[in-house]
Amino acid sequence: MNNLLNRIAKGDSSAVEGLLDRYGGLVWSIAKRYSQVAWEAEDAVQEIFLQLWQQAPKFDPQRSSEKNFVAMIARRRMIDRLRRGLNHPREASLDELASAAEPVVRDDRRIEEGTEAGLAARAMRGLPAAQRQALILSVYYGYTHMEIAQATKTPLGTVKSYITRGLKVVRDALSPPRIDGKALRR
Amino acid sequence: MKKDRLDELLTLRASGELSARQRTELEGLLREFPERGEADFEVAAAAIDIALHVEDEPLPGHLRKKVLADAQRHFSSEKRAHRSGGRRPVSFLAWGGWLAAAAVLLAAIGLRWFPLDGEPGMHRDAQAQRTQLLAEDPSARVVPWTPTDDPTSSSDATGDVVWSDSRQTGFLRIAGLQANDPGRFQYQVWIFDRGRDERYPVDGGVFDVEAGQTETVVAIRNRLRIGEPYLFAVTVERPGGVVVSDRSRIALLAQVGG
Numbered sequence: 001m002n003n004l005l006n007r008i009a010k011g012d013s014s015a016v017e018g019l020l021d022r023y024g025g026l027v028w029s030i031a032k033r034y035s036q037v038a039w040e041a042e043d044a045v046q047e048i049f050l051q052l053w054q055q056a057p058k059f060d061p062q063r064s065s066e067k068n069f070v071a072m073i074a075r076r077r078m079i080d081r082l083r084r085g086l087n088h089p090r091e092a093s094l095d096e097l098a099s100a101a102e103p104v105v106r107d108d109r110r111i112e113e114g115t116e117a118g119l120a121a122r123a124m125r126g127l128p129a130a131q132r133q134a135l136i137l138s139v140y141y142g143y144t145h146m147e148i149a150q151a152t153k154t155p156l157g158t159v160k161s162y163i164t165r166g167l168k169v170v171r172d173a174l175s176p177p178r179i180d181g182k183a184l185r186r
Numbered sequence: 187m188k189k190d191r192l193d194e195l196l197t198l199r200a201s202g203e204l205s206a207r208q209r210t211e212l213e214g215l216l217r218e219f220p221e222r223g224e225a226d227f228e229v230a231a232a233a234i235d236i237a238l239h240v241e242d243e244p245l246p247g248h249l250r251k252k253v254l255a256d257a258q259r260h261f262s263s264e265k266r267a268h269r270s271g272g273r274r275p276v277s278f279l280a281w282g283g284w285l286a287a288a289a290v291l292l293a294a295i296g297l298r299w300f301p302l303d304g305e306p307g308m309h310r311d312a313q314a315q316r317t318q319l320l321a322e323d324p325s326a327r328v329v330p331w332t333p334t335d336d337p338t339s340s341s342d343a344t345g346d347v348v349w350s351d352s353r354q355t356g357f358l359r360i361a362g363l364q365a366n367d368p369g370r371f372q373y374q375v376w377i378f379d380r381g382r383d384e385r386y387p388v389d390g391g392v393f394d395v396e397a398g399q400t401e402t403v404v405a406i407r408n409r410l411r412i413g414e415p416y417l418f419a420v421t422v423e424r425p426g427g428v429v430v431s432d433r434s435r436i437a438l439l440a441q442v443g444g
Binding site for chain 1: 203230245324
């Protein structure tokens with residue numbers, strides 16, 4: 001596999017610029033979404049890339065695309081920062097609540113069919129609106145289950161259940177069939 | 187049943203809701219079911235994120251340079267480790283530990299600690315070490331500063347203290363504190379430890395804030411082990427710092443859990 005993360009895992013530092021060209025904007029956008037001020041986002045971006053250099057050997061192209069792996073590491077760090085109080089706490093805004101209730105993808109053509117994002121979008125469109133909203137507020141905006149329960153005036157147990165089941169639906173949409181516990185090549 | 191519970195814990199992890207107790211439970215279940223795709227739910231969450239993502243905003247040029255510099259440091263240390271027989275790379279933190287040991291030695295022979303962080307190169311290193319500490323120690327505490335009414339401390343002074351109990355190391359990050367003339371006064375950091383007399387907080391070293399610097403990152407140089415820190419304070423002291431502060435000028439406070 002000649003992807004950038006595999007090259008980085010082998011110590012090929014020349015792949016770093018390529019990774020920044022390809023995913024720098026994605027990482028920066030994710031960091032900004034979870035941050036209230038610029039320096040928090042900048043700090044986070046440095047942490048995310050440091051994690052990417054360290055975690056690159058764990059990237060398995062049979063389990064996820066490179067873009068998805070980068071987004072996964074970025075999300076993991078941003079949620080960790082939020083929970084540890086590194087980023088300023090936020091309150092669920094009415095705008096976010098409203099947009100989270102809208103259809104998942106406004107322009108279907110924007111997402112390539114068959115990609116993980118495309119499969120996830122399709123799976124989410126099949127969810128009831130309230131469940132989709134809870135999932136988006138949790139996964140996309142990083143709110144805690146408790147914050148979502150309070151903001152949407154929904155019992156905490158229901159919110160937890162929405163998010164757990166919603167993630168399972170998306171996971172199943174993405175997961176290839178398994179034989180003897182091993183994932184088949186996608 | 188156990189597999190259902192494992193899935194439940196993995197979904198909690200993917201949405202950042204896993205408690206310390208649940209993390210331990212998850213680790214046990216993952217050992218029991220190693221074939222389970224432990225990152226599957228995080229992959230699903232990342233796919234949702236990308237699906238909802240409208241447009242990438244370009245990475246700012248100055249940030250790109252910082253990331254490239256971080257990468258250069260990372261790969262250089264990896265190469266050094268490889269050349270020295272595949273041992274783990276010597277981290278900046280280990281170097282920080284050497285500095286702390288040197289501080290003890292200097293104290294033992296009666297010399298004052300000197301403010302290394304005034305040098306621009308040291309500032310960059312402290313920043314990199316702070317980033318690395320946060321990335322490597324998930325239990326590191328992060329405590330925000332509260333400004334005071336001291337003239338050096340503007341109302342919008344901000345930043346935080348990052349402290350790792352296990353590594354006995356930490357960093358101050360400060361913005362909005364008045365630049366100092368090291369010949370007139372210096373800042374000194376103090377760590378209040380529940381296991382010690384409140385009158386004698388642990389000295390964390392002196393430092394300077396350079397004019398024109400938007401943000402200062404300083405490594406804490408505690409010469410004593412800290413058991414349970416509950417307060418960090420920055421005081422204004424005479425050049426070189428003091429052994430016991432009279433606390434007449436407190437510039438910043440950071441209360442753990444405050």
